[in-house]
Structure formats: structure tokens, C-alpha cells
Amino acid sequence: MTAVSASVRPGRLKEFWRYFSENHGAVAGLVLFVALVIVAIAAPLFAPFNPDQQFRDVLLMPPLTRGSEGIFLLGTDALGRDILSRLIFGARFSLFIGVVVVSVSLIGGVIIGMFAGFFRGWVDTTIMRVMDVILAFPSLLLALTLVAILGPGLTNAMIAIAIVAQPHYVRLTRAAVLTERNRDYVTAARVSGAGPLWLMFVTILPNCMAPLIVQAALSFSGAILDAAALGFLGMGAQPPTPEWGTMLAEAREFITRAWWVVTFPGLAILITVLAINLMGDGLRDALDPKLKRS
Amino acid sequence: MFGFILRRLSLLIPTFIGVSLVAFFFIRALPGDPVLLLAGERGISPERYAELMHRYGFDLPLWQQFIVYFTDLLHGDFGTSISTKKPIFTEFFTLFPATLELSFCAVIFAVVLGVPAGVIAAVKRNSWFDHTAMATALVGYSMPIFWWALLLIIVFSGMLGWTPVSGRISLMFFFPKVTGFMLIDSLLSGKAGAFQSAMSHLILPTIVLGTIPLAVIARQTRSAMLEVLGEDYIRTAKAKGLSPFRVVAVHALRNALIPVITTIGLQIGVLMAGAILTETIFSWPGVGKWMVDSIFRRDYPAVQGGLVLIALIVMGVNLIVDMLYGLVNPKIRHQR
Helix, strand or coil: CCCCCCCCCHHHHHHHHHHHHHCHHHHHHHHHHHHHHHHHHCHHHHCCCCCCCCCCCCCCCCCCEEECCEEECCCECCCCCEHHHHHHHHHHHHHHHHHHHHHHHHHHHHHHHHHHHHHCHHHHHHHHHHHHHHHHCCHHHHHHHHHHHHCCCHHHHHHHHHHHHHHHHHHHHHHHHHHHCCCHHHHHHHHCCCCHHHHHHHHHHHHHHHHHHHHHHHHHHHHHHHHHHHHHCCCCCCCCCCCHHHHHHHHHHHCCCCHHHHHHHHHHHHHHHHHHHHHHHHHHHHHCCCCCCC | CHHHHHHHHHHHHHHHHHHHHHHHHHHHCCCCCHHHHHHHHHCCCHHHHHHHHHHCCCCCCHHHHHHHHHHHHHCCCCCECCCCCCEHHHHHHHHHHHHHHHHHHHHHHHHHHHHHHHHHHHHCCCCHHHHHHHHHHHHHHCCCHHHHHHHHHHHHHHHCCCCCCCCCCCCCCCCCCCCCCHHHHHHHHCCCCHHHHHHHHHHHHHHHHHHHHHHHHHHHHHHHHHHHHCCHHHHHHHHCCCCHHHHHHHHHHHHHHHHHHHHHHHHHHHHHHHHHHHHHHCCCCCHHHHHHHHHHHCCHHHHHHHHHHHHHHHHHHHHHHHHHHHHHCHHHHCCC
8 A cells, every 4th residue: 555545645545445335244343333433422312311320120021021220121220220221332442442442552553653664773672572461461461450549440440451452553563664664655755854753754655544443353352351351350440330251250159040131241251352353354354455355 | 681681570560569569458448347347247356456456467558558468468478368367368379270280281272273273374375274364363362261261161061071060170089189279189189080071161261371371372473474474594504405394393483473472471360360260150169260259258358468469460471571572672672
């Protein structure tokens, strides 16, 4: 990909869409994802009940239970809260976590990786060794320890996951910059007087976007999984937040008595992550010319 | 090759220093006084406080404290656990065989199912098997494994009653630890039913921990096979009149396995992260559960030592994978 970014040339976008739409799984993932985003944004419209309201007459009731207030489609939890409503509001948290983690780690990673690849020398060596250190720890363990230090909670969990996700962007950006920096168009821009910042972020960056976009999709789903895992271990969002991982943690003790409190939150995580991964696969096939049509 | 190994080893030194720096400052960044933490709730006299501050070296400047800590690490002293008062190194390696056994079984599970599935999917490309296998792999790859574990427990332990819910072996069996690997020790004990008990405890955690590696390996094998199957030497092998099985199993698979082996090696970090969740859910007495427990017990020396030891293991495995890769691929070896 030696052309400039997709937004400048509509032909590129069209070509991208043609490849993307050939992949039925990817389109299905996209539709599902858009639906999730709509549900999350308009959660109060979709949710039949208030996610925190406790109906004391219907504690731990199976799906399709009819209470005095209406039907509980997916049943109720141990405090008599409607599971469907909690899941709908929980979508907000998962998507929010994904967006924040990907934005923070993408922006940070691109800037750091750009400096490493562009300046080389000791800047590069230092940055890459620091990234090696982060990568030497299993991501969940590092995130878990970071959260233990910063204190349990959603914000700290997001910070920890973003730090752990960062090195992948740094490596990808650096590798892309290394192949691009000696191309003719970069030299041309340099001799016509472009400064290093212009060269880095205006000339080179748009041509490194393809692998970064694919990685963004991958780490979006990874962030949702990690945040749910932290919530499950009691180190993420804290009860009564209807975050899906936290809901699972609360449901654990009812595992033998009430399958629905365990099944649905996990299913919500799985479907969301699956939709994003399907999209990610489609993005990779459409953006990466090497893998195209293989 | 020797130069390649040296180069890789020299990269590990700054990483190791970095890892110990991170572990050191993580713990120092914690709110609270380390000596008061050691003293517990009973409190401590000012003289005793000063003495302990001096004994643990907390009165030294921070950089000197780090040097003391780092020198200790080099001598194999990873500190002492607050809750058990045992050296962390001993504690870690008493539990490590459990994690190793589980991870090893998970990798075997993933390879035994994943490689053939990937090969068949590639050979029968676009068949129903290919589509089903790849769809399943994508689901497996997207699986929140802590939920997967709970589902399996509901079905196989709860409804069917086939497998136990937690631990490594039934409490009925007691025999001395020889290797630390329950499957081997239970066989060595010669007690009837011990091996079966160990197996039934191992099976669900193995499936849970092996699911994501299985999905990754199946996908990776398929795409590596597809690439190799298009090569000239495969056409040559076919043209020579070799049986299709021989072409696939010998000529193609051998070359496709190189990227697959790398993938397996790179799964070690994923496995360690997965072990944390799997061991916690199944009460599997390995290092993953121990780390989580230490974090919750606020046993900071244990967390610190555990972080360094786990990072060392990950670095070691990555080095071995790199060396194997360099061994089979000269291009990598000569890269700078």
C-alpha cells in the first residue's frame, strides 16, 4: 500500500468494501457489532427494567418468569434484578472499555513506535528494551498486579490493560516505519523541507495504517476479555456495576442452582468478542494485500 | 549459530534488569510502610521499627535498595513470603510442577486436535469440514475461558457428575511426591484408581486451558498448509506419483510446521495468563492460583518474586523458541 489514506481517495474505500463484503463472516460481525453499539447507546430504551432495581418477589428465577412487574426474559439474579436489563447496560461498559483501551494504547503505541523507528539509535534501543520488559510478563498477570497496586476499579483496570496492550502497537509501528522511511516519497518530502514531525505523522503514518487497524480490532476484543477476566477475579469493575465479568463473579456461587445467571453474561461476552474478531478477520483480509484471497 | 545465541542472550540481560526494576518499583509504589505491613495489626515500638528498617535496608537510598535486591536475585534469593515465612523460590518451585503438568497437557490437547484439524481444513479447502472447523476455531479463539470453565463444570460435574470440581486428586489417595507431576506420581504409587482420579481431575482444566491455543494452532496450521500446498515442490512430489497422503503428511506438513512450532512457543504467555484463571476456578494448586492468592493476601514479597520468576520462565521459553527457529531458518539467524 503506497497510496495515501483511504479518505483521500474514494476508490480505495470502495475497493476495501468490495473485499470486506466478500467475507460473509466479516459482514455478519459488523452487523452484530453495530447492533451492539446501538443497544449500548440506547440502553434505557431497550432495557425492560432498571438494571439495579431489586424485585424481592422474584429472587433467582429462571428465564421467562412472570413477576408482578412483567416478564423477566432471561430470569433474575440472587437479588431479584432483571438479567436482560443488566446485560443491556453492561454492553455500555464493555464497549466503553474497548474504545478507551484501544484509543489509549493505539495513540501511545503509535507515537512511541514512530519515534523508535524514525530516530533509530539509542532512542530505538531504549524503547524496544522497555517493550521487551512489558512483554516478558503474561499480560493478565501484569494487569492484575497493576490493578492491585492502583486499587480495584474500572478506570484502573482500563489503564492496566492499555499499558499491557501498548507494546504490540509500538512493535508494529516501528516495523512499518522501518520499511517506509527509506522509500522515495519520504526522501522527496524530506528534501522539499518537511520537518521530522511532519515526516513522521503526515508523510509516513498514513502508509502504516493497515496493520495497525487490524491490531486495533484484535486488541479491542482482547481488552473486553481482559477487563471481564479482571472483573471476574474481583479486580475490575466493582459490584453492583452490571459489567459482564463482574456479573459472572457474583453468579459463581449459584453455578449449581441457577444456570442462567452464569450462562447469559458469558454468552454476551462471547458474542461481542466473536463479532469483533469476525470483523477483524475481514479487515485483515481486505487491508493486507499479502493475505488477500489466500 | 553460536553468535546468534550470544546475541539473543545479550538481549536478555537488559530485559532481566528491567523486569526486576519493574517488580521492585511496583512493590515500592504501594501505599503504606513495608515494616508496618510486616508488623501487622499489633503495632510496633519505635526502637523495633528502626531496627527492622535497618535490617531490611529500608533506611538506604532507593537505588542502593535496588542494588541489594538485584544482587539477592542473582544469588537466587527471591525474598521470603509474609504469609508462610518460607523462601519464595522454594514455594514457587514446589507449586510449579502442577502448573507445568497442566500447561503441558493443555499444549498436547491443542496440538493433537489442532494440527490435524488445520491440515484437513487446508487440504479440503472450502469443504463443510473447513468451514465448520474454522468457525469453531473462531469461537474458541473468542472464548472467555473463565466462563467456559464454569459451563463445563455445570455440565460435566453438575449435571453428569463425571468429573470432580476442584483439586488435583481425590483426598482418598495419599502418596509421597516423587516428580511433582500427579499423573506420574499416581502411577508410581501403584495404588488402584489413583491414576484415574488424577486424570479425571486434570481433564476439565486441560480442555479449558487448551481451548485458545487449540483455536490458534488450528488456524495457523491451516494457513501455513495453504501456503505450502501452492509451492513447486508439492507439485513435483505429486507429479512423481507419490500418494496424496505422503505428499500432505511428509512433504507439506514438515514445512508448514515451522511457523506452527513458533506459534506454539509464543502461546506460553497466553498459557500463563490462562493458568491464572483456570487454576483459580478449579482450585488447582499451581503458581497461577498462588499469584492470585498472594495478590489478595497482600503478600507483596511473594507477588514481587513470583513476577520475576514467571517473567524469567517466559523469557527462557521465548529464547528456546528463537533458537529452534534460528536452527531451522538461517534467514532469521543472520538477521541483526
